[in-house]
Ligand SMILES: NC(=O)c1ccc[n+]([C@@H]2O[C@H](COP(=O)([O-])OP(=O)(O)OC[C@H]3O[C@@H](n4cnc5c(N)ncnc54)[C@H](O)[C@@H]3O)[C@@H](O)[C@H]2O)c1
C-alpha cells in the first residue's frame with residue numbers, strides 16, 4: 001500500500017465522519033461531539049485536500065454548507081444562496097484573512113470592517129412582500145432550506161410587517177434566531193423534570209424549537225431574533241455599507257444587535273474582538289465569536305465568495321467552552337459539613353481558557369443521571385467563571401468493561417458509616433469534628449479571606465497541622481507556637497513568624513466575619529451579616545430560638561434550625577469561649593430590628609444585565625437593607641429591577657403592574673442608606 005492510499009483512506013473516513021456529525025447537528029439538533037472536535041476534523045480534511053488537490057471533490061463537506069433540509073418540511077429554494085462563514089481561530093489567521101482581502105481589493109490600504117457579535121443560533125431568511133412577512137426559511141444546505149413560516153410567526157421579536165412608507169417591493173431579510181440563556185436553562189429544566197433529553201446547547205435548542213412540525217410548540221419556546229443582512233431586494237436602492245444597512249433595518253422595525261462597531265487596521269480589529277470577548281459572559285445570550293465584514297458593499301462585491309462562504313467576511317471564534325476528555329478516576333471528597341462529593345479526575349484538558357483536571361459530580365444522583373464512569377470519554381464545559389462541569393458522556397466511546405461507580409458506605413477519611421437523610425441528595429459523614437476531613441475543611445474556611453482572613457495560612461499548611469494533630473479546633477490555631485510552625489515541611493523561619501503575626505492581627509475582627517467563620521451550615525456572608533445587624537450581639541444569637549431567628553430577613557426555617565443545632569453543641573460553645581479567651585474580639589454592633597430597616601418586607605426581582613454591579617452584589621445589598629430577593633415575578637413582587645436586555649420577567653412585571661426600577665434607581669435606593 002502506498003502512502004497515497006493511506007491519505008485517500010483518511011480523507012474518505014473524515015468525510016464520512018463529518019457527514020454523520022453534520023446530520024446529527026443540522027438535521028436532528030443533537031450533536032455527539034463538541035464543536036472544537038468537529039472543527040478539528042474539518043480542518044484536518046481541509047488540509048489534506050489542499051495538499052492533495054487530486055482528492056478534491058465537489059461533494060466534500062469542506063465545499064458545502066450545513067445539511068440537506070428535512071423531508072418533513074416544505075422546501076424553499078434560496079434565490080441568493082445562504083452561505084456559512086470561514087473561521088479564524090487566532091490573531092495570525094485573522095491577519096492572513098485581512099491580507100487576502102487587501103490583495104483582492106488592490107488600492108486599499110486599511111480595510112474598514114464592521115465587527116458584529118457572532119450570535120449562536122441558526123440563520124433564517126425572512127421574505128417581506130410590500131412590507132408583509134410572507135415566508136420564512138432555514139438555511140438548510142445553503143441552496144434549499146425548510147419552510148418554517150408558521151413557526152417564525154410565533155416569535156415575538158420578528159415583525160409581521162415592516163414600519164415606514166417607503167418599503168421595498170420584495171425584501172429578504174437575513175438574521176439569526178437564537179435562544180437567550182435564561183430561556184434555555186428553563187427549557188432544559190422542564191425537559192429534565194419530564195424525563196426528556198435536554199438540548200446540548202442554546203444553539204441546538206433554538207434550531208430544535210424552530211424546526212417543529214407543530215407551531216404551537218414553537219410558540220412556547222423562548223426564541224429571540226437579530227437581523228444582520230439582506231438577500232433578495234427589489235424596488236429599493238440599498239445603502240452603500242453594511243453599517244448603514246444596520247441602521248436601515250432598525251428603522252424598518254427589525255431588531256439589530258447593539259454590540260456592533262467598526263474597526264480599521266489590525267489594532268482596532270483585535271481590540272474589538274477583546275472587547276466582545278470580555279462582554280461575552282455578561283450578555284444574556286450566547287455568542288461564539290465576532291464576525292468581521294468588509295463594510296463597503298461595492299468592495300464586498302468585488303471580493304466575491306467561494307462555494308461555502310463569502311471571501312469578504314470571517315468569524316473569529318472565541319476559545320472553545322466545551323472539549324472532550326477522559327475520566328481517569330472518580331474520587332470521593334469529604335467537605336466541611338461532612339458532605340460526601342464524588343469528583344471526576346480528568347486527563348488535563350484546556351477549555352474555556354484554563355486547564356481543567358477535575359470536576360465535581362455534585363452527588364450520587366447527579367452522577368447516576370449523567371452515568372459518568374471511570375474510563376468514559378466526556379464533554380467538559382467551562383463557560384466564563386462558572387465552575388467546570390461534565391455535560392455528557394460520549395456513549396459511543398464507552399469501554400465495554402466499564403462499571404458503575406459505587407459510592408462508599410463509610411467515610412473514606414474517618415470510617416464512620418455514611419448517612420443520607422430522607423429526601424436529601426447529599427450523603428454525609430456524621431462524625432463532625434471527629435472526622436479529620438471535616439476539621440481540615442472547617443479550619444480552611446475559618447482562615448479564609450472573607451472569614452478571619454489569616455494571611456499566609458494556606459491549604460497545604462492547614463493540611464499538615466491537622467494531620468499532625470496540632471490543630472483540632474479553630475481555637476488551636478491561636479495556641480500554635482513559632483517552633484511548631486517552623487517544624488512543618490518547607491516552612492522557613494520567616495514564614496512561621498509571618499503566620500504568627502497574621503494570626504495575631506486576625507484576632508481583631510467583626511461580628512459578621514466571626515459568625516461566618518464558624519461555618520454554621522447554610523450561614524453564608526449575607527446571612528451572617530443579617531444576623532449581626534438584627535441581634536447585635538453573639539450571646540443573643542446563641543440563645544435565640546428558631547422562631548426568633550426566622551424573623552431575620554434571609555433566614556428560613558431550615559437555616560434557623562441549623563443555627564440552633566450548632567449552638568446547642570457544647571463543643572461549639574467551648575470553642576467560641578476559647579476563641580474569646582485567646583483574644584478574638586469585635587466591636588459591638590448596634591442592633592436594627594427588622595421593621596426599622598429601609599426595605600424590610602419588600603420583595604425584589606432582578607432581571608437583565610446590570611452594568612455597574614453583579615447580580616449577586618445587588619442581591620446582597622438589597623438583603624442587607626431587609627429586602628427579600630426572589631427569582632420569579634408574581635403579584636407578591638414589589639419591585640422589578642430591569643437591567644439591559646431584560647426579557648420575559650420585565651414583560652410579566654409590566655403586565656402585572658409591578659413597579660419597574662432601572663439600575664440607576666437601584667443604586668440610589670442602596671446608596672440612600
Ligand atoms: N458538534 C458537531 O457535531 C457539529 C457538527 C456540525 C457543525 N458544528 C458546528 O457548527 C459550526 C459551523 O456551522 P455553520 O456552518 O452553520 O457556520 P457557523 O455557525 O460557524 O457560521 C455561519 C453562521 O453564523 C451565523 N451568524 C451569527 N452571527 C452572524 C452575523 N453577525 N453575521 C453573519 N452570520 C452570523 C449565521 O447563522 C451563519 O449561517 C461550527 O462551530 C461547528 O463546530 C458542530
Ligand SMILES: [Zn+2]
Nearest residue numbers: 411414429435
Ligand atoms: Zn468522616
